[in-house]
Amino acid sequence: MFQAELYDGLSAKGKTVWVEVHESAILLTAESYRQSYQFKEIDVQAKLGQAKRIVDLPNGVRLEAANIDALEDAISSSSIGFWKALHYLENHLAWVMVSLVVTVFAGWMFLQHGVPKLAEYVAEATPPTMEKNLGEQVLKGLDHKLGYFKPSKTSKTRQLEIAAALKRLCQDNDCPEYTLNFRDGGVIGANAFALPGGIMVVTDGLVELAKSNDEIIAVLAHELGHVEKRHAFRQSIQGTLAGLMLAAITGDVSTLGSGLPAALMQMRYSREHELEADRFALASLQKSCLPPRAFAEILYRLQNQHPHAHGEEGEKKADKEEGAESYNPMSDMLSTHPNTMDRIKPFLEAEPQC
Ligand SMILES: [Zn+2]
Numbered sequence: 001m002f003q004a005e006l007y008d009g010l011s012a013k014g015k016t017v018w019v020e021v022h023e024s025a026i027l028l029t030a031e032s033y034r035q036s037y038q039f040k041e042i043d044v045q046a047k048l049g050q051a052k053r054i055v056d057l058p059n060g061v062r063l064e065a066a067n068i069d070a071l072e073d074a075i076s077s078s079s080i081g082f083w084k085a086l087h088y089l090e091n092h093l094a095w096v097m098v099s100l101v102v103t104v105f106a107g108w109m110f111l112q113h114g115v116p117k118l119a120e121y122v123a124e125a126t127p128p129t130m131e132k133n134l135g136e137q138v139l140k141g142l143d144h145k146l147g148y149f150k151p152s153k154t155s156k157t158r159q160l161e162i163a164a165a166l167k168r169l170c171q172d173n174d175c176p177e178y179t180l181n182f183r184d185g186g187v188i189g190a191n192a193f194a195l196p197g198g199i200m201v202v203t204d205g206l207v208e209l210a211k212s213n214d215e216i217i218a219v220l221a222h223e224l225g226h227v228e229k230r231h232a233f234r235q236s237i238q239g240t241l242a243g244l245m246l247a248a249i250t251g252d253v254s255t256l257g258s259g260l261p262a263a264l265m266q267m268r269y270s271r272e273h274e275l276e277a278d279r280f281a282l283a284s285l286q287k288s289c290l291p292p293r294a295f296a297e298i299l300y301r302l303q304n305q306h307p308h309a310h311g312e313e314g315e316k317k318a319d320k321e322e323g324a325e326s327y328n329p330m331s332d333m334l335s336t337h338p339n340t341m342d343r344i345k346p347f348l349e350a351e352p353q354c
Helices: 069-075 078-090 093-125 128-145 156-172 204-209 213-228 231-250 255-287 293-305 329-334 340-349
Strands: 002-007 015-021 025-030 033-038 053-056 062-065 179-184 192-195 199-203
Touching: 002 025, 015 062, 015 069, 078 093, 093 231, 128 179, 128 192, 128 199, 128 231, 156 179, 156 213, 156 255, 179 204, 192 213, 192 231, 199 204, 199 213, 204 213, 204 293, 213 231, 213 255, 213 293, 231 255, 255 293, 255 340, 293 340
Parallel strands: 179 199
Antiparallel strands: 002 015, 002 062, 015 025, 025 033, 053 062, 192 199
């Protein structure tokens, strides 16, 4: 039995009552007052610091008492056990710190591994036509809205020659569906992109920079690797998911809150994607009797063209290409960049297969 204040939910004034705890019910008694409640009708609120304990009864009636141990022991349901444990954790700083670390770590792991996996599932469940529509919208944006691209000045003959060479590569290999687009890249300079839906873009700058068709085909083979694995589409989904998740956690929908970490994450994953695309390029060049060295050589030349380009330009959904990720001995020494020499090495070492 314990004493408690009873509030009837109608007046602010409480009434002191005795609470008798029975096997499956409580009996409240006071002068000219007697009322019993079954355990299933009552709801014990979680303990909060040193505050009085609150027990909700039907029809807005509530009990307040300093100590309700007798009642809690009698109910002793699993949910009470949970709240007791929670109260213990909340009142011990070490546990609070451990929980904080675990929560942050779990969130980070989810961003690093869960979100990309989720993006993969979403991409798999999305019909290819939808992905292609997205890619077309992005290209339209780059052409008109953002004005990155202008119509290509590469001659039609040269364009057809490159398209035919790429087609030959795909006759020897299992290429994904693609469309090849030529553009004047303007400030983007020499570059190539794979947009969602297999839409590949080559800039005039890249065509001019290449010393042979093999070099252009080598870059396009790498792009086909991105197309094959739907990297551009998956990254767009990943960015959106990460942004939504961070906005949900922080309640901050500003660009800084949701955009920056998402961008950082995209960079982390684009490296893995680069390696996947490289493997596709190397295998298809070898199968098609083209020299794998061509890939390494155009990467060197791209790097010299963009000595300071580390991906600051370019459209978010577009795959930041060779200009941003090519071999740079200086940054390799400083190890501020992924070890791109490792990326190129297989192309330099590869034996011709025919
Ligand atoms: Zn790439």
